[in-house]
Amino acid sequence: MPELPEVEVVRRGLERWVAGRTAGEVEVLHPRAVRRHLAGGVDFAARLTGTRFGTAMRRGKYLWVPLDDAGSLLGHLGMSGQLLVQPEGAPDEKHLRIRIRFADAVGTELRFVDQRTFGGLSLHENTPDGLPDVIAHIARDPLDPAFDDAAFHTALRLRRTTVKRALLDQSLISGVGNIYADEALWRARLHYDRPTATLTRPKSAELLGHVRDVMNAALAQGGTSFDSLYVNVNGESGYFDRSLDAYGREGEPCHRCGTAMARRPWMNRSSYYCPRCQRPPRVRP
Secondary structure, three states, X not given: OOOHHHHHHHHHHHHHHOOOOEEEEEEEOOHXXXXXXXXXXXXXXXXXXXXXXXXXEEEOOEEEEEEOOOEEEEEEOOOOEEEEEEEOOOOOOOOEEEEEEEOOOOOEEEEEEEOOOOOEEEEEEEOOOOOEHHHOOOOOOXXXXXXXXXXXXXXXXXXXXXXXXXXXXXXXXXXXXXXXXXXXXXXXXXXXXXEHHHOOHHHHHHHHHHHHHHHHHHHHOOOOOOOOOOOOXXXXXXXXXXHOOOOOOOOOEOOOOOOEOEEXXXXXXXXXXXXXXXXXXXXXX
């Protein structure tokens, strides 16, 4: 699933190409693409037609476009979802699920393409804070100016969990997924199973700094693309995968000490780490 940098790249593209435009015609070409819109595809298309799009917004991995009726169009990219801005009349993509034509003469349309159909679009009411109601429980992300570093440290200490589990807990800190958790932990020299209760305030601040650094670095390179499924709104891939220090590097030398990087199964995923730089926590008798 795309993480914060990839979703932010898409958000910026929507801000440039979609903000201020009005939906003129909406086609739902596959019912799974609107399954989170409980009223169904016909209702989705009818309600969206004629609405004016605001500036795309994001919290963590969640992306939405405010609408002039006070609701929001929420996009969930899933494993392979793509929001593409294409010229009108361009050939349809093989896995095109939703098409939004605009009531203007710009000559582009918004398409939702999803090979695996795990993602989708849906319409929601907003909370007083301007969030779609279904994501009101999602925590702020570390690039949000209002993120509370001190509260994050306190919550870490109270969770009684391990550090990677905490980083992936979207109710604690949003936007961090498996790739960037492994990268930040490598930079902080922390093992993924380190208990959060053992983190000092300086160490949690250091870790948070590395989370921000790795995400900003990924943003500068358009995100991480391991295949053709993640692209920006113009269909272009990111290239941060060339700069990874931990994720996907099993057996390759650590960029810091030269030790062969290791991989371990972890919560139906994998964790990549350096056995020398990121020592596992001691097990107490």
